[in-house]
Amino acid sequence: MCGIAGYFGKKGQSPSEEILDRLRDGLAHRGPDGDGRYVKGAVGLVQTRLAIIDLASGDQPLFHENGSVLVANGEIYNYVELRRDLGEAGFKTGSDSEIALRLYARDGVAGFDLLRGMYAFAIHDPQDNSLILCRDPFGIKPLYYVETDAYFAFASEPHALIVAGLAGAEVRAEARAEVLQLQFTTGGDTIFTGIERLLPGETLVLKNGRIVDRHRRLVLSDQGVNGISLEEALVDWDRVFEETVRLHQRSDVDYAMFLSGGVDSAALLAMMSRLNERPVWAYTAAFDSGSVYDEREQAHEVVKSCNARHVEVMFDECDFWSLLPAVAAAMDDPAADYAILPTFKLAREVARDFKVVLSGEGGDEMFAGYGRYRSVMRPFLLGGRGMRTRGTFDGLDVLRPEIIRGWRDGMVSAEIREKRGRRSRLAVAQAVDCADWLPNDLLIKLDRCLMVHGLEGRTPFLDPEVAEFAYRLPDRLKIRGRTGKFMLRNWLDRCLPVAKPFTKKRGFTVPVGEWIGKEGKRLGPLVATQPGIEEIARPGMVEKLFVTPGKKEGAAAWHLLFYALWHRSNVLGHAPAGNVFESLSR
Numbered sequence: 001m002c003g004i005a006g007y008f009g010k011k012g013q014s015p016s017e018e019i020l021d022r023l024r025d026g027l028a029h030r031g032p033d034g035d036g037r038y039v040k041g042a043v044g045l046v047q048t049r050l051a052i053i054d055l056a057s058g059d060q061p062l063f064h065e066n067g068s069v070l071v072a073n074g075e076i077y078n079y080v081e082l083r084r085d086l087g088e089a090g091f092k093t094g095s096d097s098e099i100a101l102r103l104y105a106r107d108g109v110a111g112f113d114l115l116r117g118m119y120a121f122a123i124h125d126p127q128d129n130s131l132i133l134c135r136d137p138f139g140i141k142p143l144y145y146v147e148t149d150a151y152f153a154f155a156s157e158p159h160a161l162i163v164a165g166l167a168g169a170e171v172r173a174e175a176r177a178e179v180l181q182l183q184f185t186t187g188g189d190t191i192f193t194g195i196e197r198l199l200p201g202e203t204l205v206l207k208n209g210r211i212v213d214r215h216r217r218l219v220l221s222d223q224g225v226n227g228i229s230l231e232e233a234l235v236d237w238d239r240v241f242e243e244t245v246r247l248h249q250r251s252d253v254d255y256a257m258f259l260s261g262g263v264d265s266a267a268l269l270a271m272m273s274r275l276n277e278r279p280v281w282a283y284t285a286a287f288d289s290g291s292v293y294d295e296r297e298q299a300h301e302v303v304k305s306c307n308a309r310h311v312e313v314m315f316d317e318c319d320f321w322s323l324l325p326a327v328a329a330a331m332d333d334p335a336a337d338y339a340i341l342p343t344f345k346l347a348r349e350v351a352r353d354f355k356v357v358l359s360g361e362g363g364d365e366m367f368a369g370y371g372r373y374r375s376v377m378r379p380f381l382l383g384g385r386g387m388r389t390r391g392t393f394d395g396l397d398v399l400r401p402e403i404i405r406g407w408r409d410g411m412v413s414a415e416i417r418e419k420r421g422r423r424s425r426l427a428v429a430q431a432v433d434c435a436d437w438l439p440n441d442l443l444i445k446l447d448r449c450l451m452v453h454g455l456e457g458r459t460p461f462l463d464p465e466v467a468e469f470a471y472r473l474p475d476r477l478k479i480r481g482r483t484g485k486f487m488l489r490n491w492l493d494r495c496l497p498v499a500k501p502f503t504k505k506r507g508f509t510v511p512v513g514e515w516i517g518k519e520g521k522r523l524g525p526l527v528a529t530q531p532g533i534e535e536i537a538r539p540g541m542v543e544k545l546f547v548t549p550g551k552k553e554g555a556a557a558w559h560l561l562f563y564a565l566w567h568r569s570n571v572l573g574h575a576p577a578g579n580v581f582e583s584l585s586r
Contacts (some may be wrong), residue, residue: 002060003027003048004071004143005155006122007166008131010209015044019164023153024048027159029452030073036060042209043124045132047071050355050454062093063103069225072097073156074119074141075458077247079204082114096383097121097249099424104132109203113217116247116464117490120156121303131206137219138362139200139439140460141332142447147196152209155446158195158569167195169571175535179408180399180559181391183336184441187408190333197333200439203271204558218429219467223419225474231475233487234494240469241460241491241499243273248358248460256281256344256459259310263485264363265500267462267492272358273306282310283350284356285342287511288316298500305498313349315342317515325576325583328562332451335441336562338510344449351453359441362461366470367435367485368478376429377479386415387429392556416542423477426475438462513530513554516561520546526584527560533566 005023006013024035024046025419033046038045038061045059062070077084079096086102096117102113104123109132118140123132133154135143145154146167153166161167175191178184188196200206201217228236245268249255257272259265259282266575272280284299296312304312320341327344328334349359364370372387391407393399411432443459450457460466473487480486489501516523524546527533533542537560565583568574577583 002028002050002071002073003011003156003160003574004044004046004120005160005164006045006071006124006131006153006211008152008206008209009042010151012042012278014039014042015151019166020044020046021219022164023155023166026158026163029454030065030156030440032454034059038071038124039233040069040124040126040241041129043126043129043401044067045071045122045124047075048325050163050456057529060095060097062095062098062101064105065090066105068101068105069124069126070097070101070121072119072121073143074121074136074209075250075456076100076115076117077120077250077463078114080250096260105148109134109205109215118459118462128132129208133198133206133405135200135202137201137217137457138198138434140443140447140462142439142444143332144195145191145198147203147211148194151449152206152301154198157332158190160191161195162192167192168281169573170194171567171571172453173403173533174406175410176327176563177404178268178410178486179334179563180536181393182388182406182411183392183559184437184444185334186436186440197440200435208279215409219464220434220467220471222423223472224422225279225424226472227230228477230477230487232491233473234491235471237487237491240277241267244460244463244466245358246275246412249275249460251356252545253355254353255358256283256350256354257358258282258360259284259299259303260360261302262360262363263297263369263451263499264360264461265490265502266302266501267363267488268360269302269306269497270492270496280306281311282308283311283313283519285346285347286312286314287342288300288314290433302496302499305496311349315345315510317518318348319345320512320515321579321581324561324580325578326452328450328565329576330445330448332448332570333440333444334563334566335444335571336439336559337445338512338558338564340445340449341510343445344452347450347455347457351450352456354455354527356456356458357450358458358460359446359459361446361459362438363485363488365430365438366466367473368475369484370433371481371484372425372471373429373484374479374482375560377426377475387411387432389471392552392559396541396545396553397555398538398545398556398560399536400538403536417434424475426469426478430471446586450469454554512558513551516546516554516557517549520557522581523561523584524557527557527564528583530568530584532562532571533560533564 119143120143188472203215205213492501524543528542
């Protein structure tokens with residue numbers, strides 16, 4: 001796990017040492033264990049390293065005897081099997097990342113389809129002056145780029161491109177509308193004008209600093225269901241999941257896991273306990289509030305049954321006010337998901353003793369766990385409706401109308417694009433979530449909140465083999481009546497019945513509305529006068545919003561508070577200064 005960045009001059013000019021230094025410094029938090037650099041002609045690459053596999057000889061860049069060079073972020077879990085297939089001759093390190101370099105030498109960019117892992121990497125091939133960028137098929141690891149008449153540059157975070165002076169911090173209005181209404185952004189364009197994302201599964205090929213080809217690896221099938229029975233599915237899933245978790249545990253350092261009271265993390269703990277001789281360390285977030293479901297009791301029962309070690313991490317109102325400015329600053333690609341708050345603190349605590357943590361992200365998308373999927377399956381005459389048809393600020397009259405105009409255009413594009421092949425209505429909804437919600441909310445949250453603490457997060461549910469199995473399950477094995485994740489719940493009920501997998505899904509909730517409401521009179525005027533808010537809100541309406549009780553008003557107030565703090569740090573360039581009130585007052 002690392003940070004990577006690079007520069008490719010279009011007119012043959014080499015990148016300056018100052019630019020490479022700034023790119024490295026902008027990614028230093030992602031790789032506290034060292035850094036590397038490569039410059040040849042018009043190409044410069046940098047990497048900051050968090051050492052997980054091959055601690056002794058895995059420093060980057062990595063070199064092939066044909067002259068090609070690689071910098072990589074992430075982990076390739078099936079590197080042992082691929083090394084065996086390629087033959088050990090020629091390998092210079094024990095690094096998992098070197099396999100990408102060897103596959104490219106043998107198969108070109110087509111070889112990347114063999115990789116199982118989370119990765120974003122760059123390969124410079126000096127033989128034809130080409131640069132190849134590649135991102136894993138779910139977008140677990142991020143990669144951003146900017147292209148001008150003079151250069152092409154890329155980095156693991158937009159922040160690095162901005163501090164290096166290679167891109168500006170101008171907000172793109174369409175993406176701002178998405179953050180406010182959806183809480184995340186869609187598509188390849190980021191919230192910063194001119195900075196784009198490499199899409200999940202995308203490979204870019206550049207020559208002489210210009211993009212000449214694009215490839216996209218898609219792991220969600222459009223061939224329809226496989227017609228499997230429940231009993232057959234349970235046997236196959238046990239095999240697929242055991243192999244996947246075993247691969248995701250490959251590491252030369254110790255690892256832990258995030259445990260909630262839900263099905264996905266309980267299933268993950270059940271399998272990790274099966275595969276590990278020593279007790280698994282499980283970390284759970286807890287909230288000191290009567291207004292949200294406390295997952296500690298259920299998590300404790302699961303931990304006890306698995307003979308795991310349990311660490312409860314309290315997140316309270318004081319944490320909310322003190323940590324939020326730093327959290328918003330870390331989310332340079334913004335997602336106004338309140339789960340960033342406990343994730344940030346959990347990561348800080350885990351990082352005291354571990355470098356790797358496994359997490360259950362992706363279980364809901366792969367096995368259809370969200371209530372919105374059941375709504376999509378119902379006919380419209382029987383109460384069915386599309387996903388995310390209502391925005392956070394609809395009906396509140398807080399924002400100027402032009403600010404949120406077209407906020408759902410990106411969602412509509414995804415819905416049209418994913419209706420292909422023999423996909424059912426449910427399968428289309430899952431694919432839409434995997435296109436934007438998953439990489440641009442859940443996985444951005446995991447990446448930024450963990451990497452700021454030098455912690456690697458692994459997501460076994462987001463594996464090509466898991467996707468091949470789970471996505472093609474018949475709808476009846478995903479959703480049965482009002483129960484989502486039907487097959488997965490059945491598997492967990494047999495393997496770990498104490499998890500009570502058929503109890504009603506409560507969801508993960510942080511009482512941000514309650515905490516904001518307590519300080520609404522004080523907080524509202526501070527938020528209203530922030531530059532990022534003044535340019536989008538109707539006069540006098542923000543103050544009213546913060547003192548109006550109600551679930552919808554609380555959600556809107558949270559989005560405005562997050563955006564105000566995000567804008568201060570990531571657009572205006574002000575470092576977090578104390579707690580929320582101190583930061584907003586300066």
